Amino acid sequence: MDAIGERSLQWFAAERVVEEPDLPALVRDYSGLLYRVALSLLRNRAEAEDVLQDVFLRVLQRKRELAAIVELRPWLVRIAWNLALDRRRRIRPQQMDDLFAEGLLAADQPADQALAEAGRIRQVMAAIERLPQRERQALLLSAMDELSTAEIGIVMGRSESSVRSLLFRARTHLRQRLDL
Amino acid sequence: MQFEHNNHDDAINKTLSALKSAAPPEGMEARILQRLQQSASAAPFLWRDLLTGSALAGAWWRGALTGLAAAMLLVGILLLAQHGLRPTSRHDVSQVAATRNLVPTPVSVAASPGCPAHAQVHRAWVGSTTGETIHARVHHAWIGPSTSFAPSHPAPVLPLTAQERALVRLVQTVNPKQLASFNFDAQEKAETQEIDDFNKFFTPPPAPPQPADNDSPTNTQQPAPQQGEQI
Numbered sequence: 075m076d077a078i079g080e081r082s083l084q085w086f087a088a089e090r091v092v093e094e095p096d097l098p099a100l101v102r103d104y105s106g107l108l109y110r111v112a113l114s115l116l117r118n119r120a121e122a123e124d125v126l127q128d129v130f131l132r133v134l135q136r137k138r139e140l141a142a143i144v145e146l147r148p149w150l151v152r153i154a155w156n157l158a159l160d161r162r163r164r165i166r167p168q169q170m171d172d173l174f175a176e177g178l179l180a181a182d183q184p185a186d187q188a189l190a191e192a193g194r195i196r197q198v199m200a201a202i203e204r205l206p207q208r209e210r211q212a213l214l215l216s217a218m219d220e221l222s223t224a225e226i227g228i229v230m231g232r233s234e235s236s237v238r239s240l241l242f243r244a245r246t247h248l249r250q251r252l253d254l
Numbered sequence: 255m256q257f258e259h260n261n262h263d264d265a266i267n268k269t270l271s272a273l274k275s276a277a278p279p280e281g282m283e284a285r286i287l288q289r290l291q292q293s294a295s296a297a298p299f300l301w302r303d304l305l306t307g308s309a310l311a312g313a314w315w316r317g318a319l320t321g322l323a324a325a326m327l328l329v330g331i332l333l334l335a336q337h338g339l340r341p342t343s344r345h346d347v348s349q350v351a352a353t354r355n356l357v358p359t360p361v362s363v364a365a366s367p368g369c370p371a372h373a374q375v376h377r378a379w380v381g382s383t384t385g386e387t388i389h390a391r392v393h394h395a396w397i398g399p400s401t402s403f404a405p406s407h408p409a410p411v412l413p414l415t416a417q418e419r420a421l422v423r424l425v426q427t428v429n430p431k432q433l434a435s436f437n438f439d440a441q442e443k444a445e446t447q448e449i450d451d452f453n454k455f456f457t458p459p460p461a462p463p464q465p466a467d468n469d470s471p472t473n474t475q476q477p478a479p480q481q482g483e484q485i
Contacts, residue, residue: 084271102283105283108277109282110276119279120429123278123279126282134293134294150424194269196271197265198266199269202269213270216270217270217271219480245263249262252262
């Protein structure tokens with residue numbers, strides 16, 4: 075009986091090694107990227123951080139499925155994007171940080187130049203807001219260096235060529251809107 | 255125009271690069287990890303976690319549960335083996351069948367290998383129509399594995415009743431059209447009508463009236479011959 079118990083313990087221990095993810099390492103590796111993804115959609119730092127916590131809570135809930143996930147980064151980005159979209163529906167546009175644009179600029183710029191650039195960024199962000207949803211998603215995800223076009227395609231559930239086409243159309247529409 | 259486009263592209267690129275370079279707030283990772291730890295400690299109790307957990311108590315439980323399961327499996331196998339080897343002393347067979355006309359018929363059991371000679375069937379009620387229950391009681395029958403898995407034999411075909419035999423004869427002799435329009439009352443009426451017609455046809459004509467005066471010219475006329483007489 076002892077031998078059986080010992081073997082079963084070994085078996086459970088082996089299974090545990092395979093299943094258990096290293097959550098601190100995941101947080102360390104992906105928190106920056108996921109934060110920027112959420113921030114690009116929400117334009118509010120506190121809300122983006124909340125979304126990030128929700129993302130890792132989801133990961134914790136599904137930690138046994140992590141071993142079976144092949145494309146971990148697109149999977150995490152998709153979770154972050156969906157949760158940010160969900161949170162965005164609940165917050166008002168006024169809750170989006172007014173100082174967000176200023177916060178994006180470098181601190182060593184002259185005040186007048188920084189003010190002008192902040193206005194310009196705010197204008198571009200407003201134009202991005204008016205883009206169709208798919209084009210906006212492709213454009214904002216393309217801003218993340220860590221994501222390749224193929225990975226953006228996996229996140230969006232589209233082919234690579236479709237993502238390129240969406241990016242081209244997004245930029246064209248953005249230029250048209252900034253002309254007005 | 256080109257200048258404006260370049261300006262727009264510059265603005266778009268600056269915005270996107272600003273988004274790209276946005277730094278997360280300080281201490282964010284620590285806060286996330288702390289929240290995860292809180293959630294993990296407050297997670298609901300799951301049997302699966304108990305089975306796969308790393309705590310010492312969990313290990314104890316896992317060993318005990320595994321041993322218990324193995325012991326139960328062993329006992330089950332032993333009981334099953336004992337049950338399969340023990341002969342059955344008495345076996346009642348209850349059978350619900352569709353029957354109306356119950357005819358007591360002795361049922362003969364085909365001799366099968368593994369069935370001892372003393373196994374006998376006392377009596378069985380066998381019927382052919384619906385609505386009633388029949389019980390066949392088999393005493394001292396050896397129901398061993400070989401008997402249980404032996405192919406079942408259908409009950410012997412019962413002899414036909416007198417009505418059934420008449421019906422079969424009718425079906426074999428009468429053509430289908432007549433059979434389809436077969437009706438006892440109509441048939442009886444038709445036969446009665448036929449007999450009446452026959453009798454009516456062969457009924458002798460009424461006797462001619464006796465003439466009072468033989469010289470009368472009207473008496474010289476003979477009655478018209480009946481149709482039947484011509485034939």
